[in-house]
Amino acid sequence: MAMTCDHPDLLPLDEALARLWTALPAPAFPEVRADRDDPATDLAAMDGVALRSGDGPAPRRLLGTLFAGDDPAAFTVTAGTAVRIMTGAALPAGADAILPVEQLREEAGLIHPLTDPEAGDHVRPRGGQARSGDLLLAADQPLNVARTALRAWVGQPLPAPTRIRVAVASTGDELVADPRPHQIRDSNGPMLAALAHALGAEVERRPALPDNPEALAAALRSPGGARILLTSGGVSMGEHDHLPAVLRDLGATILFHKIRLKPGKPMLAAQLGDLLVLGLPGNPVSAYLNALLFLPVALAKLEGRALPDPWRRGRLAGAVRHKGDRPLLHPCRLANGQLHPLPGKGSADLVTLAQADAFAWVEAPGEEAGTKVRYLTVV
Structure with a gap:
């Protein structure tokens, strides 16, 4: 029986990533020409x-x-x-x-x-690699280590090393330091700050934001030097999920809201002036995976690097069953070059996230043991 698509309006992951990449500006780099013969003599x-x-x-x-x-x-x-x-x-x-x-x-x-x-x-021999005046690299090519060396080789001023400033702020009235049974501690903030730091960003932890449109608007109006704001929570369909409406009221450009992925469907990306807002879901597995997918793309474009490819290929050591029409990222352990599925308990399962080495991409209705799949490694 053919599977029906329960979410025909959701944006595929690859298209969401492409929209983000296209929307962000990249630094301008001049062309590189040989300033003399290379080598300059035999x-x-x-x-x-x-x-x-x-x-x-x-x-x-x-x-x-x-x-x-x-x-x-x-x-x-x-x-x-x-x-x-x-x-x-x-x-x-x-x-x-x-x-x-x-x-x-x-x-x-x-x-x-x-x-x-x-x-x-x-x-x-003299000039064996290039002659004086030869075009070695066209303008606005993404920066990498070898291209940095090439610019130094011809005596060109080098781009200043940059670290994009990323602010991290969880949202939710339920976040407290000493929780009662109906409350929780903020684990997303430290997790996302650690991830941004591991990806090379300059990180600023901010206090958790309350479920209040005015407080959200005030935080968005005052980016404080941050180029990217990572939030978690407040982007789904609940009565306290105010971030999408607040961004629209402030005149932000919504790049996308809701993607075809499990977990991580409520993901939002918006531009408010020079500030990129990545509105991540509140559940920790969703927040982590969306940040792992979208933050490296944003950092690379803003720093002038090439579009990163996070995917690796491996084989499942066990079967993964999957109901639904959205692709599933399933937690796994990596051992002996194989992906061993873990018994995950959903997008709120921080314990399994901490135990996982990788997340395998699984299409519905699932994949059998031995199937070759793409996967993300956990940072």
């Missing part, structure tokens, strides 16, 4: 001796030694001579080949080649 690619290949295997007299950074003008290689040279050093005039240490014998002050050298052997 360089030794190995430790050995620099010599004239035309002299064949005849013995050579050593004139001295060149290290990386030495001026090669101190030596000129002529017939019957050679210069000891280290990797990265510039070739002296007259030399056209490097004979590696392993291919020579030194005796009585003379170098005896054990092979017949050829012109260009173990030489990095």
